[in-house]
Amino acid sequence: MAMQEGLRQLDGANQVKVHGRTSRTQFPIPLFWTASGVEANVTGSELWVELESDYAQYEPWISILLNSEPISRLMIPKGRQWVCLFRGMNPETIKNVRIVKDVQAMSGDPDASLIVHGLKGNGELKPVEDRPFKLEFIGDSITSGEGSIGAKPEEDWIPAWFSGVLNYTTLTAVALNADHRVLSQSGWGVMTSWDNNPNANLPAGYEQVCGLLTGDKNAALGAHEPNDFAAWQPDVVVINLGTNDGGAFYNQEWKDPNTGKVHKQRLNEDGSFHPEDLASFEQAVQAFLIKLRKNNPKADLVWAYGMLGLPMMPAIYRAVDTYIRQTGDRKVSVFQLPNTNEHTIGARMHPGRLAHEAAAKELSGYLKELLKA
Template structure:
């Protein structure tokens, strides 16, 4: 059985998502962060570590893009099977995906990837057609998508990066994916109108939503090297929580211009760091003031930004719900395919 360390120096490993690639073991913090290989052989294992017991960090395994396993990473270091008993002569793409979003209340929680063990060998990975970055909130973290309708638990088990619209769209487009999303966070403030919890503040850091000594040791606060991975398309799905914060304070008329200005300024930050990308703002639902995002995009265009688009997804209803009034995996599948078709046309 062969064993190799997991390192960004290995050209036969594809590392997806924002993480400090200079450090080992590699830390998967953002949801959707992945390690991908082209594997020819029968059995492939990954040596993983969860530094803390709670919150539980879940991962999924894909074989040629199809989910084949999902499990929690336990405290301590041990090997987990990714694929077993495969036809040894066949070659397939195997992807290990972090299913759980960053947890700022416990920044020590992560998934560390130490090594791979295999009966077989690694081959050169086929190139993907596109690179797509997603910036969002709980809807992009897949919160509640795996839960039964009406469930009210806020637990990592129900989060998913693979039952999420971003995964479905990227699979349809054969695209690499990078996700930055945080439940409850917004552009100007969070769902409780707290301005400390914004994706704007931390967009230019590796994983700056995680703070404290454990996160700093993993390089979460380091400036992100945008040159290392330039997306072709960036999809932003934010402002739902900004509107929620305004509802909390009953301050819509007072704050609406601040939100429009803040969203336009966020587009400028994204554009500055990704000069060639097409940027798509996925509008909030029709009951969450999508006009604010449309006004922000129009303002940014007037101020000189180009290659900006908006896209409206169909609203989700009671039959589409998972946990805590969030859409389920089937809704995510449907809208992911709609998004993929739109992205083909821009």
């Protein structure tokens, strides 16, 4: 085949677009986050991508999109191999091809990685233009697309039930003709995880490429490098956090194995949230908005919440209102996402495809108005 090149050179020539946060100094290119990947416009009758996979427990999955439609989904076994993206097609037409990482960054598996080495085919690469808008999504298992694929009775926590395509983030981006990035982690919150672990929060690592990953391998791949915010500034940042913070009130305490300190979001005797812990949650929301504004000075910040209930919505409204009054920042708002019901539920009691489609329809309508301003 005539074409066989590394992606870093092609990316620099505007011939391959890299999606998702990744180190700009690394070659080959590591894919860390949900919906990260590479995109190309190419002629020729076939095209292959060279991928390298590793994991101890949680294997990577990808989806292949051809002219914006999913045509294949597969697990990538350990090792380095060529994967066929398409073959036997009209060699003269230009095909838009996109590889999408379906699985979130796996904080629980330091060995988990997916690396893109290069492309080979018998055609020519054409430039990939930027879309008119850029969106960044920050969230938990909902934003990771956990349960958006798979049968409703599925209960195993495995990578197969994650999707970066059947996901409200991608569906919203498609509806708005936008490029997008996703930063998400199942079970994590803005202040604490579902099991009261205060270390499992998205804001702490926000300023790194993929700060929630651990281990020497991920460090070598650039996961802990400072993120280059100047290189990619979103028009809108959507924050879908609070579901796990709310769940922590109903779950057991978490004891720090290093210090012995116990952490617990408390309930009052009548079942209401303890005011001190609720105030701490609101302060965490405000602190994250400050961090987001520092790094994204012109973006609209939208706190979107509600796909799995609304227990934290009053606190979110209070926190955002306090932030606006204290800073004068008027480009911040709260948006209520449609709740998942018995008809739209997916695997693992998480929002299914129909729930993600409903959320994307409502959210894209709201963001469309913001982007007009």
